[in-house]
Amino acid sequence: MPFSLNAIFASCLLAFRRPPNISSDKLPDHVTREQLLATKLARFAKVPVSQIFDLEPGWSPLGLSEEAAAEALRQHGLNTPVAERPLAALSVLWTALWNPFNVLLTILAIVNIATQDVATFVVMMAMVVASTGLRFWQEIKSMVQALKLVRSIVTRVRVVRVVNGLSQEIELDQKQVVPGDIIAVASGDVFPGDSVLISSEALTITQASLTGELMPIDKTVRLTAAPESESFHLLNNDNVCLAGTSASAGNGRAVVIFTGESTYMAGIAEELNRKRPENAVQIGIKKVSYVLLGFMFVMAPIVFVVQGAVSHDWKGAIMFAIAIAVGITPEMLPMIVASNLALSAVRIAKKKVIVKRFDAIQNLGAVKVLCSDKTGTLTIDLVRVSSSVTGMGGESELPVKLAFINSSLQTGSRSPIDRAIVDYVHNNEGFIEGDWHKEWCKNGEVPFDSTRRLLSVLVSRPSMDGDGFLVTKGAVEEVLERCVSAYHYRDDSISPPITDFKLDSSSWTTLSNDDRRDILGVAKRFNEEGLRLVAVACRTVTIKAFMTLTTADEEDLVFIGFVSFLDPLKPDAAAAIKELSKLNVQVRILTGDAPAVAAKVAHDLGLMDTANVSLTREKGDEEASNSVSLDDLVITGSQLSELSKDKDAYTDAVERAVIFAKLSPYQKLEVVKALRAGGGGRAVAFLGDGVNDALAIRCADVGISVDSGTEIAKEAADVILLEKSLGVVALGVVQGRITLLNTMKYIKMACSSNFGNVFSVLVASAWLPYQPMLPLQLLTQNLLYDFSQGSIPWDNVDPEYLEAPRTWSAMSIIRFMVCLGPFSSPFDITTFCINWFHYKIRSLDSPLVPLAQTNWFLEGSLTQLFIIQFLRTGKIPFIQSRASLPVVVTTFGIACISMAIPYIPKVNSALHMTPPHPEFYAYLVAVIAAYASIVHVVKVLYQMKFKEWL
Ligand SMILES: Nc1ncnc2c1ncn2[C@@H]1O[C@H](COP(=O)(O)OP(=O)(O)OP(=O)(O)O)[C@@H](O)[C@H]1O
Numbered sequence: 001m002p003f004s005l006n007a008i009f010a011s012c013l014l015a016f017r018r019p020p021n022i023s024s025d026k027l028p029d030h031v032t033r034e035q036l037l038a039t040k041l042a043r044f045a046k047v048p049v050s051q052i053f054d055l056e057p058g059w060s061p062l063g064l065s066e067e068a069a070a071e072a073l074r075q076h077g078l079n080t081p082v083a084e085r086p087l088a089a090l091s092v093l094w095t096a097l098w099n100p101f102n103v104l105l106t107i108l109a110i111v112n113i114a115t116q117d118v119a120t121f122v123v124m125m126a127m128v129v130a131s132t133g134l135r136f137w138q139e140i141k142s143m144v145q146a147l148k149l150v151r152s153i154v155t156r157v158r159v160v161r162v163v164n165g166l167s168q169e170i171e172l173d174q175k176q177v178v179p180g181d182i183i184a185v186a187s188g189d190v191f192p193g194d195s196v197l198i199s200s201e202a203l204t205i206t207q208a209s210l211t212g213e214l215m216p217i218d219k220t221v222r223l224t225a226a227p228e229s230e231s232f233h234l235l236n237n238d239n240v241c242l243a244g245t246s247a248s249a250g251n252g253r254a255v256v257i258f259t260g261e262s263t264y265m266a267g268i269a270e271e272l273n274r275k276r277p278e279n280a281v282q283i284g285i286k287k288v289s290y291v292l293l294g295f296m297f298v299m300a301p302i303v304f305v306v307q308g309a310v311s312h313d314w315k316g317a318i319m320f321a322i323a324i325a326v327g328i329t330p331e332m333l334p335m336i337v338a339s340n341l342a343l344s345a346v347r348i349a350k351k352k353v354i355v356k357r358f359d360a361i362q363n364l365g366a367v368k369v370l371c372s373d374k375t376g377t378l379t380i381d382l383v384r385v386s387s388s389v390t391g392m393g394g395e396s397e398l399p400v401k402l403a404f405i406n407s408s409l410q411t412g413s414r415s416p417i418d419r420a421i422v423d424y425v426h427n428n429e430g431f432i433e434g435d436w437h438k439e440w441c442k443n444g445e446v447p448f449d450s451t452r453r454l455l456s457v458l459v460s461r462p463s464m465d466g467d468g469f470l471v472t473k474g475a476v477e478e479v480l481e482r483c484v485s486a487y488h489y490r491d492d493s494i495s496p497p498i499t500d501f502k503l504d505s506s507s508w509t510t511l512s513n514d515d516r517r518d519i520l521g522v523a524k525r526f527n528e529e530g531l532r533l534v535a536v537a538c539r540t541v542t543i544k545a546f547m548t549l550t551t552a553d554e555e556d557l558v559f560i561g562f563v564s565f566l567d568p569l570k571p572d573a574a575a576a577i578k579e580l581s582k583l584n585v586q587v588r589i590l591t592g593d594a595p596a597v598a599a600k601v602a603h604d605l606g607l608m609d610t611a612n613v614s615l616t617r618e619k620g621d622e623e624a625s626n627s628v629s630l631d632d633l634v635i636t637g638s639q640l641s642e643l644s645k646d647k648d649a650y651t652d653a654v655e656r657a658v659i660f661a662k663l664s665p666y667q668k669l670e671v672v673k674a675l676r677a678g679g680g681g682r683a684v685a686f687l688g689d690g691v692n693d694a695l696a697i698r699c700a701d702v703g704i705s706v707d708s709g710t711e712i713a714k715e716a717a718d719v720i721l722l723e724k725s726l727g728v729v730a731l732g733v734v735q736g737r738i739t740l741l742n743t744m745k746y747i748k749m750a751c752s753s754n755f756g757n758v759f760s761v762l763v764a765s766a767w768l769p770y771q772p773m774l775p776l777q778l779l780t781q782n783l784l785y786d787f788s789q790g791s792i793p794w795d796n797v798d799p800e801y802l803e804a805p806r807t808w809s810a811m812s813i814i815r816f817m818v819c820l821g822p823f824s825s826p827f828d829i830t831t832f833c834i835n836w837f838h839y840k841i842r843s844l845d846s847p848l849v850p851l852a853q854t855n856w857f858l859e860g861s862l863t864q865l866f867i868i869q870f871l872r873t874g875k876i877p878f879i880q881s882r883a884s885l886p887v888v889v890t891t892f893g894i895a896c897i898s899m900a901i902p903y904i905p906k907v908n909s910a911l912h913m914t915p916p917h918p919e920f921y922a923y924l925v926a927v928i929a930a931y932a933s934i935v936h937v938v939k940v941l942y943q944m945k946f947k948e949w950l
Pocket residue numbers: 373374375376413415417418448449450453454455473474475476532533534535590591592593594690692
């Protein structure tokens with residue numbers, strides 16, 4: 001156990017972690033932490049931006065000096081994000097302890113001690129300690145492992161600091177950010193601390209991580225002081241961006257006020273966890289638990305009355321009924337579920353998959369549809385410029401040169417496209433003539449957003465005399481819509497030096513409809529080859545003082561040409577998709593890119609194969625799936641919005657399509673919602689890396705992102721892939737299914753064996769004048785059985801169970817319990833008969849009563865333990881399917897202990913047991929053989945009828 005020492009060490013450390021505390025000030029009773037935080041933030045938020053830096057000594061608009069930053073770090077500590085902070089060991093222990101089963105066991109144990117039955121008390125409390133201890137151990141162990149991985153992801157933040165006497169933008173690990181730091185954020189970045197804006201350009205942020213609200217909100221700088229009387233709301237104001245919120249578009253700079261434990265998010269972290277809705281599996285487990293508790297509350301009183309009436313020993317009857325109550329309770333359920341999840345988390349962590357919340361693993365097992373973004377998830381995140389062409393497809397360097405001016409001066413986006421353009425020029429020395437840096441200056445910017453799909457920069461050269469160029473680049477259709485003319489390339493101006501670039505009426509021709517069609521045709525040809533495209537357009541603008549550039553300025557443009565990009569597929573993507581389809585997980589592409597590129601990617605991945613297609617087949621609708629045409633497989637955002645008025649048509653289109661192209665971030669979200677709603681609430685996963693994927697990631701059953709993705713996407717995700725390989729998603733799905741299956745296995749075995757026992761007990765109570773087993777013996781049997789179940793999370797799973805998505809089904813559990821449970825009772829009753837007729841134990845005062853009780857103890861324990869081998873698989877145990885070593889060792893080990901108990905001095909007398917007669921062993925072998933055969937026959941019939949086992 002490589003983590004054991006770590007785990008112990010961590011738990012000791014964590015047990016004493018301080019609760020969040022926003023300052024050392026003692027809060028007056030009537031002021032909440034939130035109010036105090038708001039008051040402190042308001043001090044900075046209500047003054048005009050020009051005065052913020054006067055409020056604290058040492059703060060400066062140039063940034064903190066290195067010394068000031070080091071001192072602040074010493075004073076405020078590391079800015080560790082909430083997700084990276086370990087839970088306090090005490091709180092893990094509390095969750096492990098606080099569940100209905102433990103509460104019930106403890107109450108029943110106390111009832112026993114009240115009647116001076118110390119031994120029973122000890123056995124019951126041993127059950128509580130066993131289930132809590134195992135669960136606690138598992139959770140701490142996997143928390144340490146998960147944290148190690150989460151911490152390996154370093155979040156870089158751009159910070160303005162004075163270094164060597166110069167104010168400059170540097171990149172820092174988010175943990176190093178301190179109050180007083182100026183941070184520069186662009187779309188996709190997460191705010192590292194509670195901050196007040198000092199500059200912004202079309203900045204919108206999303207507070208979904210704090211409030212669940214998906215709509216982005218605008219943020220601007222405060223230029224004038226707010227009136228004293230104006231109230232200040234933490235979550236509803238113009239210029240405060242709280243830690244954990246993220247920029248969804250635009251960019252800005254902000255001064256950090258609070259970091260680490262002092263932030264608003266740290267204070268509500270626990271509440272955020274509590275508020276998280278339960279997933280289907282958690283709800284299912286809860287339901288089953290309550291059904292069993294209900295069953296216990298009905299059966300225990302019946303047993304009490306029947307037994308009391310037959311034996312007239314009411315005190316004995318109540319103790320017996322309590323033991324039965326404990327027997328029915330699946331007290332190990334919370335432990336099994338938690339161990340299962342923790343074990344799976346550790347297993348998939350070894351494959352470099354980080355699960356931020358353990359319960360996401362079960363959802364992974366239930367996933368039926370995986371939606372994926374294209375770039376960076378299906379393709380390698382290394383987009384490269386392939387060519388630069390005119391609208392008619394002829395080569396020209398002009399488009400890429402203008403695109404470079406746009407990409408290198410813009411500050412809002414860090415998309416692979418901009419990176420590719422800048423890299424292309426940097427790798428071709430001398431490509432851009434002259435000292436462009438000094439020559440061109442930026443006068444304004446409209447940042448990229450995935451709904452508009454454009455990015456504009458207003459630039460000027462000193463020689464331009466108050467004029468400038470608006471250089472716009474973006475998706476082809478969107479750019480073309482805003483163009484009125486096209487640049488006229490003359491032979492001598494195919495690739496003009498950028499320094500000579502001019503736009504006057506002689507340099508363009510008006511765009512006719514035919515021209516537009518031709519340009520779109522050229523674009524489609526590039527797209528069909530799998531090349532991504534960005535169109536470039538430009539116009540001359542007179543630069544006025546204090547002008548702010550808006551989207552309304554993106555009009556009357558002159559079309560310049562295209563830059564095309566290679567965006568190669570990940571080498572393992574096709575194999576991973578095949579693997580997923582073997583696992584019956586459907587893959588859909590949801591992209592903002594053009595349909596033709598997406599179709600090419602899908603084709604290369606083998607997704608367009610119609611056989612692989614339709615979800616309609618799920619409904620057994622073979623004809624519908626055969627009638628799917630290739631056109632149905634691709635749908636665009638605008639087609640979807642047309643369909644959105646007709647709900648059925650929309651649903652139908654979503655069900656059929658494989659590729660969803662030109663989607664806005666909201667349309668990605670809507671498609672995920674529609675897929676989730678279809679097919680009776682199927683589980684949908686979304687895999688994406690961009691700002692435009694964050695909404696869909698958040699609303700999917702399992703949101704997945706990649707380590708190289710934007711912070712906003714990673715923040716929204718439940719699962720993060722550290723390796724750029726898609727194959728691990730399939731592994732995660734398999735592990736999720738194993739988890740669900742082993743949990744289901746435990747519940748089905750526990751329920752059916754309890755159900756059978758209750759029958760036998762009722763018969764015994766009504767017939768035998770003595771207790772068929774003492775309460776203490778019943779509890780010991782239970783405890784031993786519990787121990788044997790502790791290894792179930794480590795059990796093997798038959799491969800065929802992993803072929804299809806698994807969901808939680810209460811119906812399936814009840815059916816299993818009712819059909820299989822009663823088959824143990826005839827053998828229990830045979831044992832009662834042996835005791836009655838063969839050993840002639842027929843009255844309460846017979847000296848052989850302990851023998852009768854030992855006999856049933858042994859028969860009950862051994863059949864229950866042996867039958868695990870038969871129930872754990874739908875196949876023939878030992879031959880077709882073998883249990884894992886831990887299961888074999890625990891079940892056989894516990895069986896040996898059960899057999900040894902009547903012989904161990906002191907233990908046997910404490911439990912009132914006596915060694916059975918030798919011929920009883922022959923009987924035991926016969927019973928086990930007969931029981932196993934019957935269970936096997938029932939199993940075959942059950943699978944024929946219900947087409948399922950576990
Ligand atoms: N930085 C940018 N500047 C200009 N145009 C861009 C930029 N980034 C993307 N585009 C244009 O917007 C379109 C949509 O891109 P976006 O990145 O929003 O979609 P996406 O869903 O993330 O795509 P993918 O599935 O390939 O990751 C692109 O095809 C491109 O034409």
